[in-house]
Amino acid sequence: MLTYTLDNDNGKSLYIQLYEKIKADIINGELKKDERLPSKRAFAKNLGISVITVENAYSQLISEGYIYSVPKSGYFVSAIYAPFPSEKKDGNKQIYSSTHKIYKYNFASNGVRASNFPFSVWKKMLKVAFENPKEVMLPSDAGGINELRQALCKHLKEYRNMSVSPEQIIIGAGTEYLYSLIIQLLGFDKVYATENPGYGKISDIYSANGVKCVFVDTDGDGMRTDRLYESSAQIAHLSPSHHFPTGTVMSISRRYEMLNWASEDKSRYIIEDDYDSEFRFTGKPLPALQSIDGEGKVIYINTFTKSLSPAIRISYMVLPERMVEQFYKKLGFYSNTVSNFEQLTLALFIDEGYFEKHINRMRNYYKRIRNSLLSEIKNSRLSDKLSVLEEEAGLHFLVKVETDISDAELVKRAEKNGVKISCLSEYYRRNKKNAPKHIVIMNYSAIAKEDIAPAIKALDKCLED
Amino acid sequence: MLTYTLDNDNGKSLYIQLYEKIKADIINGELKKDERLPSKRAFAKNLGISVITVENAYSQLISEGYIYSVPKSGYFVSAIYAPFPSEKKDGNKQIYSSTHKIYKYNFASNGVRASNFPFSVWKKMLKVAFENPKEVMLPSDAGGINELRQALCKHLKEYRNMSVSPEQIIIGAGTEYLYSLIIQLLGFDKVYATENPGYGKISDIYSANGVKCVFVDTDGDGMRTDRLYESSAQIAHLSPSHHFPTGTVMSISRRYEMLNWASEDKSRYIIEDDYDSEFRFTGKPLPALQSIDGEGKVIYINTFTKSLSPAIRISYMVLPERMVEQFYKKLGFYSNTVSNFEQLTLALFIDEGYFEKHINRMRNYYKRIRNSLLSEIKNSRLSDKLSVLEEEAGLHFLVKVETDISDAELVKRAEKNGVKISCLSEYYRRNKKNAPKHIVIMNYSAIAKEDIAPAIKALDKCLED
Numbered sequence: 001m002l003t004y005t006l007d008n009d010n011g012k013s014l015y016i017q018l019y020e021k022i023k024a025d026i027i028n029g030e031l032k033k034d035e036r037l038p039s040k041r042a043f044a045k046n047l048g049i050s051v052i053t054v055e056n057a058y059s060q061l062i063s064e065g066y067i068y069s070v071p072k073s074g075y076f077v078s079a080i081y082a083p084f085p086s087e088k089k090d091g092n093k094q095i096y097s098s099t100h101k102i103y104k105y106n107f108a109s110n111g112v113r114a115s116n117f118p119f120s121v122w123k124k125m126l127k128v129a130f131e132n133p134k135e136v137m138l139p140s141d142a143g144g145i146n147e148l149r150q151a152l153c154k155h156l157k158e159y160r161n162m163s164v165s166p167e168q169i170i171i172g173a174g175t176e177y178l179y180s181l182i183i184q185l186l187g188f189d190k191v192y193a194t195e196n197p198g199y200g201k202i203s204d205i206y207s208a209n210g211v212k213c214v215f216v217d218t219d220g221d222g223m224r225t226d227r228l229y230e231s232s233a234q235i236a237h238l239s240p241s242h243h244f245p246t247g248t249v250m251s252i253s254r255r256y257e258m259l260n261w262a263s264e265d266k267s268r269y270i271i272e273d274d275y276d277s278e279f280r281f282t283g284k285p286l287p288a289l290q291s292i293d294g295e296g297k298v299i300y301i302n303t304f305t306k307s308l309s310p311a312i313r314i315s316y317m318v319l320p321e322r323m324v325e326q327f328y329k330k331l332g333f334y335s336n337t338v339s340n341f342e343q344l345t346l347a348l349f350i351d352e353g354y355f356e357k358h359i360n361r362m363r364n365y366y367k368r369i370r371n372s373l374l375s376e377i378k379n380s381r382l383s384d385k386l387s388v389l390e391e392e393a394g395l396h397f398l399v400k401v402e403t404d405i406s407d408a409e410l411v412k413r414a415e416k417n418g419v420k421i422s423c424l425s426e427y428y429r430r431n432k433k434n435a436p437k438h439i440v441i442m443n444y445s446a447i448a449k450e451d452i453a454p455a456i457k458a459l460d461k462c463l464e465d
Numbered sequence: 466m467l468t469y470t471l472d473n474d475n476g477k478s479l480y481i482q483l484y485e486k487i488k489a490d491i492i493n494g495e496l497k498k499d500e501r502l503p504s505k506r507a508f509a510k511n512l513g514i515s516v517i518t519v520e521n522a523y524s525q526l527i528s529e530g531y532i533y534s535v536p537k538s539g540y541f542v543s544a545i546y547a548p549f550p551s552e553k554k555d556g557n558k559q560i561y562s563s564t565h566k567i568y569k570y571n572f573a574s575n576g577v578r579a580s581n582f583p584f585s586v587w588k589k590m591l592k593v594a595f596e597n598p599k600e601v602m603l604p605s606d607a608g609g610i611n612e613l614r615q616a617l618c619k620h621l622k623e624y625r626n627m628s629v630s631p632e633q634i635i636i637g638a639g640t641e642y643l644y645s646l647i648i649q650l651l652g653f654d655k656v657y658a659t660e661n662p663g664y665g666k667i668s669d670i671y672s673a674n675g676v677k678c679v680f681v682d683t684d685g686d687g688m689r690t691d692r693l694y695e696s697s698a699q700i701a702h703l704s705p706s707h708h709f710p711t712g713t714v715m716s717i718s719r720r721y722e723m724l725n726w727a728s729e730d731k732s733r734y735i736i737e738d739d740y741d742s743e744f745r746f747t748g749k750p751l752p753a754l755q756s757i758d759g760e761g762k763v764i765y766i767n768t769f770t771k772s773l774s775p776a777i778r779i780s781y782m783v784l785p786e787r788m789v790e791q792f793y794k795k796l797g798f799y800s801n802t803v804s805n806f807e808q809l810t811l812a813l814f815i816d817e818g819y820f821e822k823h824i825n826r827m828r829n830y831y832k833r834i835r836n837s838l839l840s841e842i843k844n845s846r847l848s849d850k851l852s853v854l855e856e857e858a859g860l861h862f863l864v865k866v867e868t869d870i871s872d873a874e875l876v877k878r879a880e881k882n883g884v885k886i887s888c889l890s891e892y893y894r895r896n897k898k899n900a901p902k903h904i905v906i907m908n909y910s911a912i913a914k915e916d917i918a919p920a921i922k923a924l925d926k927c928l929e930d
Contacts, residue, residue, distance in 0.1 A: 027757075037830035064751050065686070065716030080720050107873070114602030123595060130588060137579030137776045173638040173778070174803035179646060188653070188675035204798050210653035210675070221530070251530030253543050288528050288782050300892040311602045339807055391764040 001038050001046050002031075014049055015056035022057065026066050026077055037067060037075040041270035055153045092286055104418035105455035112396070117309045118363060120353045122345065129344040134397040136340040142332045144171030144252070144316070145340055147347035152316055155350055160277070168319050168330045170327065173337035174317040175275070175303045179205045180184030182299060182317070184331060185237055185364070193233035195223050197435065199244045202237055202273075215429040218243065225257045234267045240289055241277040241281045242394035245427050245441045255289055262297035274302045278359050279366055300365030304346065306395065306445070307359060314338050314346055366395060369444050369452070380461050395445040398424060401438040403463055410438070413462035419455055466511050467496075479514055480521035487522065491531050491542055502532060502540040526722050558648055569883035570920035574862070576911040577769070581827060582774045586819045587810065594809040601805040607797045609636030609781070610805055612812035617781055620815055625742070627756045627765070633784050635792065638802035639739070640768045640780040644670045647764060649736055649796060651700055658698035662892035664709045667738075680894040683708065687715030690722040699732045705754055706742040707859035710892050710906045713870065720754055723731070727762035739767045741859045743824050744831055761785030769811065771860065771910070774823060777802050779811055819847050832861060833915070834909050841921045847928050859908040863889060866903045867927055875903070878927035883922055 002020045006014050025031045037043070038060065058075055061067040069075050121189065129136060143149065149166035156162040161387040172178040183192075188211050194203045196215035206213035216227045216236070223238055230318035236258065241246035250258075262268040272289045273422070304316035319327055336343075348354050377386055389398040403410070407423040414421045424439035425432070447455065469486045471479050490496045502508070505523065509516045522760060523540055526532040534540050544583035608614065621627040637643040644667070648657075653676050659668045661680035671678035681692045681701070688703055701723065705715035715723075727733040737754045755765035768780035776919040784792055801808075814820050842851055842864065854863040868875070879886045888903035890897070912920065 031605055063714075063718075065718050080718075109604075111604055112602070114598050117598065117602060119595065119598055126591065130584065133582065133584055134577050137573075137577070137774055138580060139576055173642070176799055177638070177642065177802055184673045184675070201798055208649045208796060208799075210649070250541075251529075253530050255530075271766050309602055310604050310800065313800070313804045331673060333666055333779070334641055334673075335775065337642055337778055337802055339778045339804070341809070342804055351566055393843055 001042065004273060006047060006049065015053045015060070017240065018047070018049070018053065019060045020055040023064075023066055031077045033077055033079045035077045037349070045313045052082075058459055070236065073341065094378050101414070105421035105451050106158055106420040106446055107440075107442050107455070107460060108297050108420045108422040109446045110443050112306065112309050113446060113448065114309075117311075118349075118354065118358050121358075121369055122349065125345045125348040125352070125354070127340070128348050129341055132344065137345055138340070140222060140336045140340050140343070142328065142334045142336060143167065143169065144336050144338065145343045145347070148343045148350075152348040156318070157226050158356075159272075160288050160291060162288055162318070163317050164290075165321070167324050168321060170319060171314065171316050171318055171336060171338050171343060172219070173313045173315070174305070174390060175273070175301055176201070176205055177337055178301055178315055179271075180209055180332060181334075182271060183209050183211055185323070187267075190235050190267065191231070191233045192235045192237060193223070193228055193231055194311060194429075195243060196240065196430050197245060197424060198429070199239070200427065203429060217431065218246065221254040222248055223254075223258070225254065225261055228258075228261060233408060234265065235269050235271060236262070236335045237271045237273065238289070239273040239275065241274050241286060242280070243423075244275075244394075245396065245398070245424055247389075247394060247396070247398060249286060252262055252286060255286070255292065258289065259295070259297060262293075268297065270298045272298050272304060274300060276306045276356070277302070278307050278396050279363060290318060293320070296322045301444040307355075307362070316341060318331065336362075366445065369447065369449060370397070372449060372452050373442065373444050373447070376452050384461050385463055389439065396441055396443040396447050399440045399442055401463065405438075405463070407437055410440070410462060416460060417458040419458045419462075421459070466509065467906060468511060471512060473515065473644060480518045480525070483512070483514070483518065483522040484525045487526060488529075488531055489628070491526075493622070494541045498544045500542045500543055502542070504539060513607040530766065539629065541688045565721075568885035569656045570916050571885040572907050573887040573913055574911040575908050577771065577774050578911060578913065579774075581830065582776075583814075583819065583823050586716075587814065590810045590817070590819070594806055597809065603805070605801045605805050605808070607793065607799045607801060608632065608634065609801050609803065610799065610808045613808045616812040616815040620820065620919075621783070622820075625739075625753050625756060627753055627783070629755075629783050630786070632789050633786060634781055635784060636779065636781050636803050636808060637803055638767055638778045638780070639770070640738070641666070641670055642802055643766055643780055643782050645674055646796060646799075647736060648674050650788070650792060652732075654812075655700050655732065655925050656696070656698045657700045657702060658693055658696055659702045660704065660708060661727070661895050663709060663894070664704070665892065665894070668894060680711060681710065683897065684721040684861070685713060687713055688719075688720065688723070690726055693723075699730065700734050700736060701726070702736045702738065703754070704738040704740065705845055706739050707745070708753060709859075710815055710861065710863070710887075710889055712854075712859060712861070714751060714862060717823060719755065720751070723754065724758055724760070724762060728760050731764065735763045738741075739765060741771045742767070743772050744828060744860050758785070761787045764788070772820075772827070777807065777811070779807060781819070786806075829908065833864070834912065834914060835912060837917050838907065838909050838912075838921075841888060841903050841917050845921050845925055847925050850928055861906055861908040864905045864907055866905055866928065868902075868903055870928070872902055875905070875927060879924060882923040882926050884923045884927075886924070 004018060007016045023040065040051050040148065044054045055312045058067065062069060066078055067075050068078050093237060096335045136366045146166060148171060149169040151167050153164055153166050156164055172181060193214050193216045197220050214231045214233055216231055217224050222240055222243065223236065228236060238250065238258065240255060242249060258270060262270050269344065274288060287380060288300060290298045300318040304312055350366045374388060377383060377388065387400045389400050392450045407425045411421055411423060422441050423439055424441060425435040428435040468484065471482045474666065503511065505516050505519045509519045523532065527534060531543055532540050533543050546641065564598055605823060611631060613636060614634040617634050618629055618631055621629055631819040637646060656677045656679060657671045658679050658681045660683050666677045679696050680700055682689050687705055687708065693701055703723065705717065705720060707714060723735060727735050739753060753765060766780065768882055769777055790910045839853060842848060842853065850867040852865045854865050872890045876886055876888060887906050889906060890900040893900040
């Protein structure tokens with residue numbers, strides 16, 4: 001008869017031990033399909049345990065489908081498909097992660113310095129949010145909680161002169177997620193145009209979502225409409241208020257050309273990516289495409305990644321009024337991706353005026369950083385080799401370097417000196433050959449003031465020979 | 466000459482007023498393309514304002530592209546495409562939202578009662594998370610922060626006997642989001658099989674993502690493998706530990722059949738949705754498919770929506786080891802969708818043992834609710850018309866009602882009496898005609914103890930005539 005050694009002292013109850021041993025024998029094939037198991041009484045006697053222990057073990061095995069019972073006949077092994085060999089564990093396997101390499105001085109990161117996050121006020125607002133537990137614990141609308149959508153309406157009115165209603169606003173966990181919602185809304189069969197050069201992640205996301213993505217050249221006014229007409233695209237993804245990486249601000253006439261293009265076909269839409277419009281330093285910001293769009297052709301997107309922190313994953317889009325119904329019909333079944341706690345915290349943060357204060361504080365802070373960086377460049381040993389090209393809007397500018405060194409070599413040398421930089425040429429997805437060379441992008445949002453001088457010194461070194 | 470009335474007292478600076486008026490005239494066509502604007506000096510004199518005011522207004526208009534200057538010649542109106550008529554605001558327009566209707570007694574909601582959320586401990590952990598601002602403010606890995614991935618590994622080992630490494634774990638803002646990541650990973654060209662009957666949202670998500678979704682019948686052991694073989698599906702989406710809504714637990718032999726099916730073709734995979742496995746009340750839980758999968762064919766998914774709160778949007782998936790590289794190569798560019806604050810808070814919550822305590826507390830709580838509900842049904846006037854069908858696992862059970870009333874009528878009558886219920890037949894996507902009738906799903910996770918008796922009384926009423 002089947003015999004197992006059970007251990008009174010191994011911390012597991014006897015029935016569990018018995019259950020596990022029988023199960024193991026079924027899995028490893030010791031006990032075969034339809035083989036009869038000992039009767040409870042005989043098995044108990046054989047193992048020196050109580051009948052109830054065997055009964056418990058058998059019950060568990062039955063409930064898990066390893067054995068079956070035939071009334072008045074006994075217990076039998078079920079048909080179990082041969083299990084598979086355990087996956088081999090490789091001691092030296094590579095660990096995959098996208099963890100960001102830490103550089104001493106990083107001009108390629110669009111991150112935000114942790115020390116600039118308004119921790120104490122955020123904590124205060126979070127505390128208030130916690131005082132409304134019932135409200136927060138309700139399942140939220142697909143678009144987000146009302147408090148935040150209302151706060152954003154007010155904010156958009158004040159900052160961007162945009163008149164929108166809360167229902168047009170859809171909250172999401174990051175712009176990347178919102179892009180995928182937009183694709184689901186506008187269609188997987190559409191062709192999406194992105195800017196060339198441009199922020200590479202955008203086309204990566206379109207590709208990952210399995211939709212066709214084309215690259216349309218830009219000029220000093222933004223995406224070229226003549227090229228857009230030539231392309232097969234129905235959807236144009238633009239960053240009119242501050243193009244990355246060139247810094248171009250789309251001219252007002254180009255804006256109207258774009259709206260005109262969209263109005264000419266039912267299937268055409270514009271995605272307006274307004275990611276760092278809060279940080280324009282001179283003049284009044286240009287009107288958002290959304291605010292001059294009379295035909296409901298613009299989906300506006302913005303995020304708090306730049307203005308607050310990438311650790312707070314809250315972005316939002318503004319749908320054209322007539323698209324709201326379509327959104328709820330097609331995608332209203334989704335749960336919102338941002339926790340209600342953080343939504344309410346951000347709503348309070350905006351409503352109480354802290355966001356405005358934070359933006360103003362950050363604008364001054366970035367202005368100082370930008371000015372230090374510019375003057376450091378001007379006063380550097382190699383200032384005659386460097387010229388600043390674009391310093392109007394946003395949190396980066398371009399520096400033209402007079403050198404014969406290739407862009408790849410420049411980036412490599414900088415990295416050796418502890419400085420992470422990127423070059424404009426890296427952002428071209430087509431016409432790469434014609435991409436302007438020796439133009440370095442200086443993202444300064446993540447750089448500390450005290451690091452500016454040593455970073456520029458380190459950059460100087462790269463050009464020495 | 467162009468003349469405008471400017472107002473010293475309207476709160477806006479004179480240059481902004483002038484800028485706005487000229488801009489309005491350009492947009493409405495009063496000022497035409499290439500029309501010459503007055504010289505700064507003459508204009509200033511005409512309007513009785515300073516030259517610098519006109520200069521400021523012109524500068525702003527130039528920077529926005531509305532006008533251009535020709536050196537030594539003057540200022541001219543740019544080519545602006547005709548703007549579009551403003552979108553008409555309809556006073557009586559319908560407000561779209563997915564806001565959940567509030568019912569007096571809701572047996573159709575899989576929500577969680579706010580009062581059960583461990584607020585004080587969560588706040589405590591949040592506070593600790595805030596003490597590590599630098600760490601939290603770093604951009605997180607596409608898969609999530611290490612602390613949480615490690616905490617989940619330990620949790621999965623203890624609760625599900627799953628041996629996985631942190632890099633296999635991918636955190637995401639809700640299972641719905643993770644499904645879309647899986648589609649991006651496995652392919653938009655694949656056919657996805659979901660259970661019939663089943664949780665409708667799953668197929669909604671596949672459809673919204675533009676992939677083909679087929680419905681495969683289930684029996685008492687779970688999804689039928691014979692039907693799966695007949696289908697064209699490569700990916701099987703299963704809830705083996707507790708099928709919704711039938712409550713079926715997939716038998717161990719069916720589990721092996723499923724793994725066998727997956728192993729027969731390179732493109733085949735299984736998505737194991739383990740959504741409420743924490744709340745099994747009798748016996749030991751069955752081994753997760755993931756833990757008996759030797760060929761790396763199972764993607765395991767779980768969520769904290771049920772076990773903590775739907776307000777905390779944290780879910781995770783466990784990739785097969787050999788898929789980790791593929792994930793990072795294809796989707797590693799994504800930012801994680803859960804805020805670092807909440808990730809760290811949850812990691813601490815798990816690490817400090819609070820999650821285990823919470824689960825135990827909730828398990829007892831739900832057991833009491835379930836027992837009250839069952840005894841209330843048994844003691845009700847109409848107990849002979851009701852029989853409970855499935856009460857083994859998870860947070861719902863089924864009640865068979867002896868009645869001639871149609872399911873639709875039953876739901877309607879219940880709603881009139883303030884009770885929201887759903888019937889099993891609603892969850893059939895194919896073979897709807899053969900769907901069992903008069904089986905009510907009792908989701909009790911959102912119901913208060915004191916509401917059980919009146920809710921059952923109200924249900925009784927529906928069957929009176």
